[in-house]
Amino acid sequence: MPINPDFQKKRKRVGKEEGVAVWGPVDPPEKLGIRGTNVAVDWDICKGCGVCLDVCPMHVYGWKGTSGHPTSDRKPSPIGESECACCYDCEAQCPVQAIRVVFGPPKAFIAAVPLMFAQIIVSVIYGIVYGPYLGLSIPFYVGWIILVVGLPFFLSPSLYFPKAQEGKSVMDTRAIVDSGTYGIVRHPQVLGCILLICGSIVISQHWLSAIVAAPIFVLFYRYVLKEEKSLIVKFGNDYKCYMQRVPSMNFIVGIIRLKFRKHE
Numbered sequence: 339m340p341i342n343p344d345f346q347k348k349r350k351r352v353g354k355e356e357g358v359a360v361w362g363p364v365d366p367p368e369k370l371g372i373r374g375t376n377v378a379v380d381w382d383i384c385k386g387c388g389v390c391l392d393v394c395p396m397h398v399y400g401w402k403g404t405s406g407h408p409t410s411d412r413k414p415s416p417i418g419e420s421e422c423a424c425c426y427d428c429e430a431q432c433p434v435q436a437i438r439v440v441f442g443p444p445k446a447f448i449a450a451v452p453l454m455f456a457q458i459i460v461s462v463i464y465g466i467v468y469g470p471y472l473g474l475s476i477p478f479y480v481g482w483i484i485l486v487v488g489l490p491f492f493l494s495p496s497l498y499f500p501k502a503q504e505g506k507s508v509m510d511t512r513a514i515v516d517s518g519t520y521g522i523v524r525h526p527q528v529l530g531c532i533l534l535i536c537g538s539i540v541i542s543q544h545w546l547s548a549i550v551a552a553p554i555f556v557l558f559y560r561y562v563l564k565e566e567k568s569l570i571v572k573f574g575n576d577y578k579c580y581m582q583r584v585p586s587m588n589f590i591v592g593i594i595r596l597k598f599r600k601h602e
């Protein structure tokens with residue numbers, strides 16, 4: 339029987355081992371549960387063949403001794419799951435379907451998003467209620483235009499990624515998505531976040547709004563660098579070709595290139 343795709347809902351998280359989540363029930367040595375969250379291995383199904391360690395390009399797994407367990411006396415622990423490039427090779431090649439991989443946004447993205455929403459909401463409300471801090475009315479309206487332009491970029495994954503499979507995120511794609519906004523820039527969602535933040539700064543025209551935005555930009559920059567590395571590992575030369583065709587976030591260059599491609 340394969341790993342339960344809904345284990346995060348159906349099983350209880352009972353602890354952590356070396357930073358890796360443990361999902362019960364656990365009753366060693368016979369019952370060991372599931373290790374990991376975004377890269378999860380059901381140790382009660384795993385037979386310790388080592389294929390996942392061999393195929394993983396990011397060296398996510400490390401062996402752990404499990405003597406006395408009925409299926410094998412060693413199991414792979416996803417100790418480096420935050421480095422997973424979501425290539426799904428381990429999941430596809432595990433002979434007993436003991437592995438489940440789901441997309442997990444890097445820590446930089448998780449940290450940036452709540453801060454971003456707070457910055458945008460507070461800035462926009464400030465601009466509406468008190469008016470722009472510097473009193474400049476044209477930039478105030480330009481800010482609203484930037485917000486409107488940024489929104490479709492921000493919503494890109496839900497607009498252009500294929501429908502999510504059961505228990506998976508919409509980001510768990512196995513093919514390069516280069517349609518819609520992904521044909522203009524490679525990171526439309528991050529570009530959308532940046533446009534929304536810039537729009538809200540221009541609406542409020544408050545120095546505090548710009549100061550709060552600075553670390554968010556740094557976190558997004560770090561996210562994009564990490565994401566690019568993972569996508570090169572995941573898609574190889576296809577992604578390198580996509581990088582040559584489509585700019586990272588410069589949407590003006592992206593639109594010009596798209597127009598030329600359409601006329602080729």
Ligand code: SF4
Nearest residue numbers: 394422423425426428
């Ligand atoms: S999905 Fe790819 S990168 Fe992630 S753990 Fe499996 S083999 Fe490694």
Ligand code: SF4
Nearest residue numbers: 384385387388390432
């Ligand atoms: S490929 Fe599957 S069975 Fe083999 S060690 Fe990895 S999880 Fe266990």
